Amino acid sequence: MKYILLMSGTKAGVEGYHAWSKEDIEAHMGVLRRISQDLTESGEFVATQGLAEPKEAKVVRGEKNGVPVTDGIFPESKEFLLGYWIVEVPNAKRAYAIAGRISAASANLPIEVRQFATNEAKSR
Amino acid sequence: MKYILMMNTMKAGHGVPDWPRKDLQAHIAFMMGLNKELHERGELVSGEGLSFPDQAKLVCADKNGRPITDGVFPESKEFLAGFWIIDVDNQERAYDIAARISAAPGPGGAALNMPIELRPIMSAPPQEMV
Numbered sequence: 088m089k090y091i092l093l094m095s096g097t098k099a100g101v102e103g104y105h106a107w108s109k110e111d112i113e114a115h116m117g118v119l120r121r122i123s124q125d126l127t128e129s130g131e132f133v134a135t136q137g138l139a140e141p142k143e144a145k146v147v148r149g150e151k152n153g154v155p156v157t158d159g160i161f162p163e164s165k166e167f168l169l170g171y172w173i174v175e176v177p178n179a180k181r182a183y184a185i186a187g188r189i190s191a192a193s194a195n196l197p198i199e200v201r202q203f204a205t206n207e208a209k210s211r
Numbered sequence: 212m213k214y215i216l217m218m219n220t221m222k223a224g225h226g227v228p229d230w231p232r233k234d235l236q237a238h239i240a241f242m243m244g245l246n247k248e249l250h251e252r253g254e255l256v257s258g259e260g261l262s263f264p265d266q267a268k269l270v271c272a273d274k275n276g277r278p279i280t281d282g283v284f285p286e287s288k289e290f291l292a293g294f295w296i297i298d299v300d301n302q303e304r305a306y307d308i309a310a311r312i313s314a315a316p317g318p319g320g321a322a323l324n325m326p327i328e329l330r331p332i333m334s335a336p337p338q339e340m341v
Contacts (some may be wrong), residue, residue, distance in 0.1 A: 091261065092270075093291065134257070136296075138215065139331040146326045147216075147306050149314030155306040157329075166288075168217065168330065173259075179268075186270035187278030200268045200280075201291065204260035 088206045089133065089175050090182040092189060093199040095166040098141050118192035126174060126185065133173035141167040213256065213298050213332040214305040216312060220325050221290035226263045230318045241315050242293075249297065249308065256296040264290040296332065305329055 096104075107115070126132035144167060148156045161167075172189065176182050179202070186198040228235070242260075249255035267290060269281045284290075295312070299305050309327040317323040 089259075091259070136215070137333045139333050143331050145306075145329045147309035147313060147329050148324050148326055149310035149312075149322060150324075151322070153310060153314055155310030155313075157306055164287075168215075168291075183268065183270050183278040183280050187272045187276060190270060190278070191272035191276040195271055197269045197271045197281075200270055202262045202266060204262050204293075206262065 088178065088182075089173060089203040090179070091201050091203065092172040092174065092182070092186045093201065094169045094171065094189065094193065094196060095199065096169050096196065097164065097166055099163070101141060101167070101169070115192055115194075119189070122185070122188055122192065123172075126172075131174045131176050131181075131185070133175050135170065135172045137170040138168055212301065212305070213296060213334065214302075215330050215332055216295045216297065216305070216309050217328040217330070218292045218294065218312065218325065219289040219328055221264045221292045223264055223284040223286055223288055223290070225290070226265050234316070234318050234320065237316050237320060242312075245308075245311060245315075246295075249295070254297050254299050254304075254308070256298050258293070258295040260293040261291055 104112075123132060123135055141161075144161065145157045145159050146161070148158075150156055172185070174182060174185055176185070179200075182200050182202075186200050190196055190198050230238075246255060246258055249258075264284070267282065267284065269284065270278045271281075273279050295308070297305060297308060299308070306329070309329050313325055313327050314322040315325070
């Protein structure tokens, strides 16, 4: 079963992270690297990515004629995706355990766990 | 340049949309056709649809690092319904693809014109974090 673990935060939260000490950021990144390594060794790793800062985000809509309209204005409360992990695990419990490790490495930030639509198709 | 295009259109508690079956099929056929075209152009890195928000969980670690799961979300929260990772020559091309996804057909075949969030992907962590 494939799951995506989503780490999100507000712009204010991202600024707070930049105020962390260099040692704290290194320790945080070190644990995240270790988690990726462990998942690779257990065969559960599919992919991970960090996203560029929220200030780079745009929202795009198609106009009537299909021409893109871009905007970069978001409400202050909006949660931006900061990064994600895709894992392939036997059950939801294991996905939650991995999300718990990521949370613990990241100041107990909540991690949203979502399964892929293809899992549902398989179980139908 | 790599970008992620995110369709954040779902709200808490939502399940399968209440559209006529043929409209759902047309929507899915549009998405599959677009994915095929992006794949043939060598621009599609990956794409997935997510299960509906009624199955989403939020996980936090407790003091001992054990997971605490919760499924209660604010009503205002936007849920990711699906995403595309694309590798394109420039930002304009990324905007064009996002606009096509935005205009995917909805009920009665009308363009949904849904907002698509577009974000550059970091190819590597910033130097100070390595």
